[in-house]
Amino acid sequence: MSTFLIAAIVIALGAAGWLLGSWRSKASVGGKTAKLHSRPGYYGAYVLCWTILPALFLIVLWSAISPVVISTMVDARLPQNVQDGITQARSLTTSSINSIERGLATLSPEDLEKAAAPNADVKALLFSKGTPLALSPEPYAVNAALFQLQAKRSSQLLLSISAIGLAILCLAFALFQVGPTLRSRNAVERVALAGLFSCSMVAILTTLGIVLSMLFESIHFFGIVPISDFLFGTVWDPRFSAAGSVGEAGGQFGLLPLLWGTLYISFVALLVAVPVGLFAAVYMSEYASSPVRLTTKPLLEILAGIPTIVYGFFALITFGPLLRDLGAHVGLSISATSVLTAGLIMGVMLIPFVSSLSDDIINSVPQSLREGSYGLGATQSETIKRVILPAALPGIVGAVLLAASRAIGETMIVVLAAGIAPNLTLNPFEPVTTITVKIVSQLTGDLEFNSPQTLVAFALGLTLFMFTLALNIYALYIVRKYREQYE
Structure with a gap:
């Protein structure tokens, strides 16, 4: 079951919870809604929030953590010489495993058993099913791909059971709480306020993340190139051919x-x-x-x-x-x-x-x-x-x-x-x-992010950010000065 379908089922349960919550609130007072603390719609919204929010949080958290866990488990199954290889080789191996796994995902259970056989020709099997591979994969790559496919399917099944089960449990718990004395309006408004606060924090956290990423890489760059040479240099000559060199041989970054x-x-x-x-x-x-x-x-x-x-x-x-x-x-x-x-x-x-x-x-x-x-x-x-x-x-x-x-x-x-x-x-x-x-x-090219020729882009970005920030502060000063005069 796909993550989208799981989320859709959870939302459908939430909609059902809204209807059941509204109905139960009216039934608890014999239809005399004036005896309720809040309007029936708030009781429905209360049940909806309890049904949807914990389950959706579980789905998001699971979707963020499970790929990392599965990747770590797959890496542990690779031969030691592959694990100890250089970054580019490991990246190629990971890409090969992912390609094989995508091909295996299209096979029937019978074909998967054939692919798991010790001497199976996986390349020919995938080619016959319309998923060609450029090279014949290594046996350890096939095994890792089979394990990764099984782990993903098991993770998705466990997520389906956990998310839908949590939504049903929370739905029952919220319905049990519905009654004339439940302050559902206060609870729903607190949830709405938390949602608004979260939305307002998105821009702040995004800006903070961008600034911190530029700052850390800029510090790395200034550990290689002196900040005085960068800020006051009058020559820009990064010399991509000398990537990895230090001093003047590595270029000038004025x-x-x-x-x-x-x-x-x-x-x-x-x-x-x-x-x-x-x-x-x-x-x-x-x-x-x-x-x-x-x-x-x-x-x-x-x-x-x-x-x-x-x-x-x-x-x-x-x-x-x-x-x-x-x-x-x-x-x-x-x-x-x-x-x-x-x-x-x-x-x-x-x-x-x-x-x-x-x-x-x-x-x-x-x-x-x-x-x-x-x-x-x-x-x-x-x-x-x-x-x-x-x-x-x-x-x-x-x-x-x-x-x-x-x-x-x-x-x-x-x-x-x-x-x-x-x-x-x-x-x-x-x-x-x-x-x-x-x-x-x-940043255009195949250089790694450990040479000054690439790291200088972050220093340039940080400089541009500081300049525009100063421009904004000065503009705010002018705006406030004249706004006070004409209010």
Whole structure:
């Protein structure tokens, strides 16, 4: 019985428990529900929670632990020379066992007995059943696969009995408790509160896990490469061919060229997105008629739905060569992949982030502020500049911050429009690269996670996280300062 089917049966028992709990609560008072502490639906929900939650928790816990236990048991059955082998060899052996086990799972009991025979040709048997293997498996791999298949089936059978049996026992226990004095509403609300708290903790725990994973690997990296060389180095040359070497032979990991490229491209993008997006928001909110607004805003927001790879192709094939040719006509040497190309295209991509959010925020400014300004003799433009925009400033700062975070984290546009050259230059017509691009390039390949060429990606990620965190803190400071002024 599959885990999904077990969960479905448990949920069905819970639904039955809800009906039985509601009926029993009414029957306990002879249909006079006014004598009950809670409404009948709460009694049904109480039984439902008791029926479903313990069984589902058991299913989740079992699904998390059983694969580890089975894997440990299978590894213990392998020959000692395989257990003591290098990591890659053990990984290949595990993959082979899993492939054989998937093939054996499709066989009938009679064919499984044939496969378990000492001299059975498992490869031919699986091939005849439509599951070919690339190589003839070793006898120990076949035995391990048979044991793994049997262990999984036994585990699944035991899970079925345990989960369904627990659900039935909890259903009976909850029904026994149903009565006029049971405070079912309080219990159900506590369960709901715990569920809401758990949902709120998901984002926090996920963020904490990401930060800790980057931090530990970064500490490992800084044990190989000095942190001063990373933070203040001006040369980025990881030298993949020298993976495993230490010192200068292992490469140079200067952060400054990547950080400068990230900030430079983001600055150019915001120079395009913030004015255009903010002016578009002011026009749509304060000047445009209703038909124009209903047409313009959806068209503008289409830009946010275009995949970034499409922007990158447009920059690489059309916009970059166009800038290069225009520069040649006026005597400027502009590279087809440059800061200017990536910044302008990324700025166009960010316009909807600024305009749409700013438009909603400006529309949320109370109409009484506008009317008060007009009553004092201010013109529409003066009202916008001195009343509406200052009142909407906290939200506008949030929109700009969102656009800045999007620009800092962009990868595909930078790869295709700015190149991958880590240059420390002020010239916007030359190619540069960013932190995110190098994170991808450092993690692409077959290097293990014990060389500085790979571990540096975690140090780059941690640096990017700290930078965006500082940006968020500064934006919160601005928001709070001006929000207090206009509340």
